[in-house]
Amino acid sequence: MDTQKQTKRLLDAVLFREIWKAMKVTFKHMLHRPMTFQYPREKRTIPDAHRGALGLLRYDNGQERCVGCDLCEAACPSRCIKVISEEDKSLPLQRYASEFYIDITKCVFCGYCVEACPVNALAMTKMYEYSTHDKRTLLFDKERLYDIGEQHLEDAKKYLYAHNQEQNDEESRAYRYHFPQPIGKTEASDS
Amino acid sequence: MALKPVTSPDTEAATIALNIDGETITAKEGVSLYDVISSMGKIVPAMCYHYTFDPFGSCGMCLVLQEGKKSPVRSCTAKATEGMVIRTDGEDLFAARKKAVEKHLSVHPLDCPVCDADGHCELQDMAFEHQVTDLANAKQKNIPEDTRSLVLDFNMNRCIACGECINICKDVQRIDALQFMKKGGFTQVVAKGDHALDCEFCGDCLAVCPVGAITNKFSKYVYKPWQLRKTTTTCNYCGDGCQMYVETKDTEVVRVTSPLSWKNKWGDRGDTINGHSGLCVRGRFGFQFIDSQDRLKEPLIRKETGLVPTPWIEALDTTAERLAQVKRQYGSEAIAGLITARCTNEELYVFQRFMRTVLGTNNLDSSARYGHMNFVRAVHHALGINRMMNTSADITRAKAILVVGANVTETNPVASLRVKAAICTYQASAIVVDSMQTNLAKLASHPAMVKPGTEGTFVKGLVKSVLEQDLIDPDLASQDPQALAALKAAAHAVSLETVAGETGVQVEMIQEAARVFAEAPRSVIVCGEGILRQQDGYDHTLSLIDLAWVTGKLNKPGCGINTFAEEGNEQGAVDMGVAPEFLPGPAPYGHATARQQFSEAWDATLPDAQAGKSLVEILEDCRTGKIKALYVVGENPLGTLPKSFGVEEALSQLELLICQDPFMTETAQHAHVVFPACTFAEKDGTVTNQEGMVQFVRPALDPLGESALDWHIMVGLANGMGHALPYETTQDIQTEIRKLLPGYYNLGQPRPVAADPTAYLRNGYAESVGARYGSRGRTQESGRPYGLKLIQLIYHSGKLSTKASGLMDISPNTGTLRMSLEECERLGLAEGGRVRLTSDAGSLELGVQADVNMLPGTCAFPEHFNEPPVKDLVRVVVDPVTRVPYFKSTQVTIEKI
């Protein structure tokens, strides 16, 4: 018994058996398909919940969802959002974000802004390829954010559904923010 | 109303003991139970309560359980009584309070995203604190937002009907501009009569609104409270020295808020004698000038093509060199300096040191010269003090208030609340002497509407009446018999009938006023621009001192003579010695010990003890060419003084005019060098308010553009001239002031002053008093029938406020003359129209506007506006003693065209 064990150990040592065992595993993998992607040509399928670049959304009728409440700015752990809100000159008493900046170089993609937004104006998309030679272009302004929202509308909506921010397309229509009505200008001029 | 402050100066309420949450506590009988609970440090939630007014009891949150009662009681409206046993906490009370919150929430709109109050909202706090979730039957009101007012928007969907706005307007401001009205099925807050709100716009309703029902138009929708950086600083508009919060976002000022707020609601009603910590329209809504587009952003130097932007280093260098050259060529006497009293104490101090030691001249003056100096010189001369005698608490507690020529509700709105509280809450008698129907006159028990410019005569009448009715302080006969005799002799020249004839007030009224003033246990005098800025202001102030002295109101506690300062730091300008007659302290300039102390501290020889020219003399000497260089810091004599005074001519004679200002003023346009200065919101330092409190000014913003702090520029110039001033920070200057004027800062508390007229009464009083009462008062001018007054508006302060777009929105320059309704009708101008206004100095045409506050025989134009140039109709009269230029009133004829 003991001798048998010792003989085995000796043989193992002499024959480098553990190496052969390991080589067996390695060679077996030669028959596998490669696990890697050839990135620019092949791309991963990205799950719906993926937290990519942020975009701003509009309602179906084209109205901007964002009312400039600045809650995303408050929620952001990396302080990368800056909202400048004011009264919409064309629609009295309606608040909107006249400027909206996300410093994407500072963004940590935590998705808190989306979670915070009380009108679901922000959503994350599957967009991740926006590297650039000019760092200044990484300060996304309102126009760029709406562009992203428009180009990746489907992804953005899927993101919202996946993260329980909106129920579905049908019900999301009910989630519209209604502004307080201004007193009629006519009434003002009457009195 | 029994819940008014129960302890007034005259009656003391009984002390009672009651048991709250197992603790025995003593309180005054009759105070609100809520106040007693909060005085223990226990906070019972309440949304409609604020200590500045009587409990209203609408929110139903402040429930407590009283032993022996089944259901909870509202602690705010309940009065504390002996032996009460109270419980303030518990599940049942929490549930009851939660129900009360739910009631408010169930009709509240889902407005948080767009509401300006979000994050600073009591309803939010209460809902969150009481963990309200899933309300059944929530419904929304749909009331349109009232945006008719110029300043405030009323969104009544958000209103919780707490009534705080209405109560503060009624009980504290005494304006009573708001009311509840049932409209569209809901109780709403509307302006009285449901018109567009048109009030003083103090904005206290905005401050106390616990929700976002009242919002501010100037910062509507541009912020959320959590984005703002709050800086506590002191308001710069008038001498009240209100504390305020300048709230900034990056580099812009978003809004100004007051310590008065729904967040700051606990206190004793009696505390309001020191002020209610609110603001006025100027402080709250006049902030836009701070980051205005018109601000100067870089130094300018006059070249052939005009004023050219120049780098600081070059500008300072050139200026210092040219100053040095003027000094070399013409001597120090050829240089003079003017500074505005809106600067901080430290800047004023550095200015006078710079002028006196670096330039070696005593030709320096501040804008306190326009009027405040009359008061300071008079009380300095007669009583040995340098500022007003009473605190705001004294004024609130007074039993009789004599307000002479002081439209304080317009010039010093917040301080005027103390007078209003004295009249309305503490039932003081008020004698208001003015040539206009001022707000105080409407509240006063004894309004005395005098003809324009005869306020001083009325005061003499009062003195005479006191003597006649023998209301003299009994101690006087033994203390200063000679002075009393001299006064009596002098008063022979005055007859009450003449006074009545000149002023238009009946003799009985004068007698009555004198009696009220003399017999009250605590009488205070408040005088203002109607005395100090009118001809013979110095003499009239001395007459007021006579009045106070002869009735024994000089040294009794709670009595005294006061003035309210018009510009932010007029008192500081005097204290820092920015006047040819004063050294810091203020010590008289000729005082040998003081001169030695300062020359040692500054390691320099001071200019001659007799040297020194004041504002008027400086400008005259500029004209005659004796002064070659003028350094103007924030002042604007060209925009302030009438054309006939020849300021423009004087300035054009100068070889070097240096202007240092945040804005391009009329004077700066003539300057050879213009330095961009900072506004108070960028400065660090202190200001002294009229009461003598030294208050901090803290920087809310970095200096705009390349503008620099005033004292930085002065130190830069001094360095350029080879006399380095040893200051690197504001603290360095403060340390020096502390060393030289021990106790000046006094932890921000006013140092008590003791008036001592003895020396004054025993030295030459007899000689001067005769001349004073013997003079015929004002000289009648050319028989022109109307008195024209340049008045101050509540919405403006000097010329500075005209740079604040908010205030210009509220009160634009209408360019119209204000006249009484009767006069308008008499002239056929009831519908408006244009008139030709002619005085001895000239004439001009302008529109007319009826003003209910004007009296027949007077007309007025706001002094803040130079368009049309009504100020040029006035001739400057200079006071023979104090050299104060008087140019606020004249006689005119009015013709309709």
Added chain:
Amino acid sequence: MAHLEDQRETIYKVDPAHPETEDLPILRTEELLLNMGPQHPATHGVLKVILDLEGERITKSTVVMGFLHRGVEKLAEHGTYHQFIPHTDRLDYVCAMYNNFAYCRAVEKLMNVTVPERAEYLRTIVAEIQRIIGHLFWLGTQALDIGAMTVFFYTFRDREILLDWFDELCGARLTTSWYRIGGVERDFTASLETKIRDFLAYFPPKIDEYVVFLEKNRIWLARTVGVAVISAEDALGYGLSGPTLRGSGVDYDLRKYESYGAYPKCEFSVPVGKNGDTYDRYWIRIEEMRESIKIVRQCMDQMPKEGPVMADVPSVTLPPKDRVFTNLESMIQQFKLFSQGFDAPPGEIYCGTEAHKGELGFYIVSTGGGNPYRLKIRSPSFIHMGAFDFMAKGYMIADAVTIFGSYDIVMGECDR
């Protein structure tokens, strides 16, 4: 030239005891000071160690840390409790989930929030998967550091499966921020559950594969057996925890002792080593992966099929989004929680959690209000590095890499 001569003089000198060797230059012996890192590839980030060498033996080592210091603890003081969760992702950046978990547990303890049952199971499953990821990462890199490259490819292949699974779960592979105070951000979907079950079947044979590569490999044995030995007593003295401590034979596992999450409802054993060397720690980690699989499997079976994944405490937890749109109270809750945070009671709290490296603890001092007054992170990497000098003494310079590798150190957590 003369200068060079002088130098020679100092280096070669004659030994006075042996004048006969006068013509033979002898080498002067002295200690060598060697800076290892901060750019050394095996330092797992930017660790610098100053080694005093006697020949190739380490006589003293001074650890220089802080190259990756970002002031995370200070950042915590300036945001709400909720806002700090993404910052915890960046502590041990290869195992973000566990940091989230430890932090959320600490805040829940402070706020006295009970997590719903289903959420507890979800948290446990994800935490164990994160443990597997952590151990896979360690195994691959440790083997790589020592010189066995192959294992690295296989462990990373399997780690990749799990990271993709994370991506599907929460939207990010590494910076997860999935845990929330009072629950988790998002429930598993059906496809995620299937994927987990597939993985449970797939993974155990893979562990055997790794073992084949290393267990008997003589180089591996030579580099790990008897290297960095620390006795149980010393290990406790240095405050070691996790596999590093258990390798020395101390049976200390917070999952057993503190019994948080769904651990008390699962059966699993805690592998304990005997010799306290690097090999034992390797063995423990392999065994722990097997145990983790067991735990995940039990959780998947026991987990309630439905139920909330967030506690419903209006003063602490966020309301569901659909309520925010329709309900004022929830809207207020949303705004208050995001702009001011919840009002924590004043007090101090310490909460340790068994991460795959050891005890990850959060110590929170609250003075009331929305932000912590002070937050201290007891990170295992930092504590373990304290024992480095003690453990490295007497070993060869090449073993230094093995030793700090055996702690499984990540500098993001170490420097914070």
